[in-house]
Amino acid sequence: MTDTNGFSLTRRGALVSGVAAASTTALPLDAQPLPAEARAATVPVSFTVNGKKRALDLDPRVTLLDALREHLHLTGSKKGCDHGQCGACTVMVEGKRINSCLTLAVMHDGDEITTIEGLGKPGDLHPMQAAFVKHDGYQCGYCTPGQIMAAVAMLQEVKDGVPSYVSTDLTAAGRIDAQEVRERMSGNICRCAAYSNIVAAIADVAGAEDVA
Amino acid sequence: MKFDTPAGRNPIDQQKVIGKPTDRIDGPLKVTGTAPYAFERNDVAPNHAYGVIVGAGVAKGRIKRIDAADALRAPGVLSVVTYENAGKLGKAKAHTATMLAGPEVEHYDQAVAIVVAETFEQARDAAKRVRVDYARTKGKYELKAVKDGAPIAKGDKMKTARGDFAGAFASAPVKLDATYTTPDQSHMMMEPHATIAAWNGDELTLWTSNQMIAWAVRDMSETLLIPKEKIRVVSPYVGGGFGGKLWVRSDAVMAALAAKAAGRPVKVALARPQLMNNTTHRPATIQRIRIGADKAGKITAIAHQTWSGDLPGGGPETAANQTQLLYAGDNRLTETHLAVLDLPEANAMRAPGEAPGMMALEVAMDEMAEKLGMDPVRFRIVNDTLVDPEKPERKFSDRNLVRCLEEGAQKFGWDRRNPKPGQVRDGDWLVGLGMAAAFRNNMNMKSGARVGVDRKGMVTVATDMTDIGTGSYTIIAQTAAEMLGVPLDKVVVLLGDSRFPVSAGSGGQWGGNSSTAGVYAACVDLRRRIAQKLGFNSDDVTFADGKVSSGNRAVDLAKAAGDEGISGEDSMEYGTLEKDYAQATFGAHFVEAAVNVYTGEIRVRRMSGVYDAGRILNPKSARSQVIGGMTMGIGAALMEDAVVDPRFGYFVNHDLAEYHVPVHLDVPHQEVVFLDTLDDKTSPMKAKGVGELGLCGAAAAVANAVYNACGVRIRDYPLTLDKVLEGLPVA
The missing domain is CATH 3.10.20.30 (Beta-grasp domain)
Structure with a gap:
């Protein structure tokens, strides 16, 4: 990729176009596709x-x-x-x-x-969904379903005694605090950055006093 | 309506609905995944095909040849559109580079083709089979290499001066001359740009993700060379924008071209790795700041020069904005330079100007305070101004920076800060406190709406305003509810459709105040029509508790509307109050940061602030806006950096694995306090923007806390471990 004059994008492209250039010009762009191949194997x-x-x-x-x-x-x-x-x-x-x-x-x-x-529907929200509304745990809403699914599953992981990177005691199952929530939720990005509110919503559902 | 004199008392001042912390009315849809974003509108285009965009593999040059033969032969492929068969296209005035390259390539990952196929997988596969040969030419990609000789940018206030800066600076007993750099940054909104395009004869509909509906129609019209009347743009839910969706991008243009070629609706989303190089970014800056002060800490001279780059014909990052207004000082200078770079298009990202400008100015203020031996809060208070320091005859409409600083310092426990850096240790961590002012201009934009009441007393507001996470749905509903005297659940809000009245749109933190002022205007019109219909004197009519009353007569709003319903429409436009008065939003950020003595790792432990933005329409969503900005400030301070490969002229770390943005564990609990103020010069809402304020200054507060913690002053953002470690004493 260091040529300054007319290099191809991929190695495969370079090989193929080398051959093609020797034989014919490119097909016009409005050439009909081949219908026989239209369906992919399923x-x-x-x-x-x-x-x-x-x-x-x-x-x-x-x-x-x-x-x-x-x-x-x-x-x-x-x-x-x-x-x-x-x-x-x-x-x-x-x-x-x-x-x-x-x-x-x-x-x-x-x-x-x-x-x-x-999980729930408008008018019949899961407690985690209701907590996100109450604590404004979102803004644009695009990461929200993922945050909520992760939050619900994450609380179950805690209950099941799965430790995290910030757990100080690997055998103390079921302990949850703000740092645990933040660490365990860090795979879910919120660019609007409702993080503070999401942690509050999760704490509300978890019934954790010391979260937030 | 025209807003040209300060607002008197009006129905908004009742604050029965406005000003109350209110759950978002679109919340239940968002938390259940039933709010439909652009790519999800399967209901409107059930027979759609999929388009995948092929981006340019060079940053600058010329397409020698495009070979799409293999792509066209690939399974399921319907068409391939490139500049060779797209037909004649224009370039929208708002676009710096074209949305479809050819034969010239203006930047890396500029669209060169779109491949349309029956399925996404087929289109993605075939897109890899399009071969493009380029003649690459040399480009300029590094700001520091082209900085010298970059001229002052064209436009207003690109060079401002008052008094004799050079003389005053030379004779100042205490002075600072420092240069700061901020890197290129990427919006990285969670929803990538996406569009479904469908043609009906010569009429085009775009279901897309866009902040500014009327601009989108205009720019599509200028690009496709078809009348605006033939274009409909629909964008009721936007998965974040931050300025990256202010203008239509290649997804919209290429989807329209692809749908025409395929004879079917086509849906297109940019792949995450395309966002950074195909769309826009906040450009890197180099900023030189000089401050001179007398021994009492009064600024006598202040200069802010800034450099950024963009493609030919582009614009600068106006990073000296805030320095024209924030602090007093008789002798002043600002210069905004613009160099030509062949990187992707530089453009607005949340708080363009102030966001990077405050990253530099507020560290300079911290450094200057230290030189003076003054507390940084005190230094800012001493240099507060109630008038535009460049034009002292022009007052601020309302300015309460000092209150923000004092109340913020008190709430945060600022008096516990040790002014000498590197003194507080907590185990392996050095702990420090830092602060910065927050400042962002307030802009107002003309905005319209239509408001109707039906026979059941349901109120419907329609405006092309967008909600990009900002809470527009809710504050618009609150405004209509307040104006018409109904509870919030009697209001339906329809947004983001070019068939609705043109609004301010979402950008520059003007959306909240401007769009609700537009709804206010429409409600005033509707109230007048209802009063007229009832034969009431419209001067003494009240709208409350679902009733319209005048004297001893009262009629249910639903009855007043009647079977046929009744509606009003108007827009709010602005006179000269913005020129007559400096209008801005203010705040004070406070941060506690810890720096690991062995690794240089930085953790933000506490972050809070006090902010002043006039009437806060919905304290719940406004708070979210501010903490979102503060968090973006953590990102700007510690991690966000779109790295340029100077050999090939593109951003290398173009996805969310490599371009780091803050995640849960990076962000502590954040406290936000709003001052209870009203600004009667901005609109009848007496509100100002709040969507960008939280970002402006936040990164500097983090940087200043890091300095206070460990004594390492970093002037080159972001503050990564390598830069900290360089200056850290051996633990």
Whole structure:
């Protein structure tokens, strides 16, 4: 990539275009696509989403996040980065929180999946959702479903005695304080930065006096 | 309505609904994931295809050849659009670089093609099969290399002076001459830019994520060379913007072109790694500040020169803004220089000007206070001014900086600060306190709305205003509820559609005050129409408890509306009060920081402040705005840095793994206090902007706390461990 004059973008591109240049000129851009190849090979997969059995035929490249958003139209789980860096896509699989953008849908055959839509609805909010409204634990709302899913799953992890990086005693299960919440929630970025309020909302639900 | 004289008493002053901490009315939708963002509008375009944008692989040069043959042959591909087949396009005046490159490439990751396919996976795969050959030319990518010789930028107040700065500075008994640098920064809003475009004949609809609906229509019209009337832009939910969505970007333009080529609606989202180089960023600055003072700490001379770069035809980062207004001093100078750089387009990011400007000025003030042997709070109080220091005949509309400083210091326990750095140790940590003033200009923008009441007494407000997390839905509902005397749950707010009256939009922290003032104007019109309909004298009509009353007559609002309903529409525009008075928002930030004696790691332990922005319309969401700004200040101080690769001219760390923004564990509990003030020169709302104030000065407060903790003064943001360690004494 150090040529200053006409270099190709990828190694593969360089090899192919070298051959192409020797034979023909490029096809015009409005050339018709080949219809025979229009359908991608698909793989059947079925899982339970928010208590409902769903069966899909999916391109194996479809992430769990895109299966939910684009195929089941459950758009509550958000695509913030598609690279497991932001947490906006957090869902629960078999009760554990994961970044749904970092896992392929076909890897979840038979799994039990919970998304934000499975937690509560307007008028019938889950306590964590209600606490986020009460404490203004959001602004633009785009990271919010991921924050809420992570928060609910995180409290369960604490209950289950899973220690964190800031736990001072690895065997003292179930202890929660503000630092624990902050550490355990650090995989969920909020650029509007409602962090202070999110911690207050989680503390409210956890019934923790010493959080915040 | 025109706002050209200070506001008298009006229905907003009742504060039955306005001014109360109020849960967001859009909250239940947001916490259940049912608020639909642009990419999620499957309801409006069920037969859509997917578009993936191919970005330029060089920063500057010319496309020699595009070979899309393999992409077109790839499974599911419907079309590939490049400059060769896009048809004639214009360049919107608001865009510095074009949204589609070709044959010239103006910056790295500028869109060169969009590939449209049946599925996202097919489009993404085929996008990698588009081969582009470039003739690369040399570009300029480093600000420090082009700084010298960069001219003063074109525009207002790019060079200001009063008195004799040089003379006063030379003779000042105490002086500081220091240079500070701030890096390029990226908005990194959580929702990447996204658009669904659909054509119906020659009419285009864009469901997109945008802060300024009317600008979006205008810029699409100028780009596609079609009349504005043929374009509809819809953006009711925006997953963050911070200035990055003030103007339409390539997602909107390329989605429109792709939808035309494919003959179907197309949805496009930028991939996270495209945001930094394809869209805009806050440019890096180099800032030289000189302050001279007498021995009592009175500033006699102050100069702020700033340099930034942008593509040809672009604009500067106006980092000297606040220095024109914040502190007294008879002899003054500011200069804003602009160099040409071939990086992606530099443009507004939250509090353009003041955000990086305060990062420098407020550290300079801390350094100067130390030279004077003065407390930094006291130094700022001594140099407060109630008039525009460049034009002393121009008063501030309302300025309570001193109250913010004094109350903030008292609440924070500032008197416990040891002025000598490096003295307080807590285990492996050195602990320090720092502060900075907060300052951000207040701007007002013309804003319109339509307000109607139906036969059930439900009030509906429609305006093209956006809510980018700012809480617009709620403060607009509060305004209508206050004006029409109904509870909040009787108000429905419709936002972000170009079919609604043009509003101020969201930017420059003008949205809150301006958009609600527009709703106020529409409500005044509606109240007049209702009074007229009822045969009431509109001067003594009251709207309260769901009733319209005059003298001893009272009619239910629902009855007054009748079966046909009734509506009013107007906008608020502004006279010269903004020129006659300096209008600004103020505050004082306080930070406790700890620096690890072995690693140089910095932790912010406490952060709080007192802020003054006139009437606080919704203290709950306003507080969130301020803590959001404070946190962005932590990011600016400690981690945010879009690193330029000077060989290839692009930002290297272009995703959220590499461009660090604050996460939960970086942020302590934050305290925010608002002064209970009213500014009658800004609008009938007597409010000012609050969305950017919390950021301005916050980073400097962190930097000053770090200095107080460990004695290392860093003038080159961000304050990373390497820079701390260099100056840290051996533990």
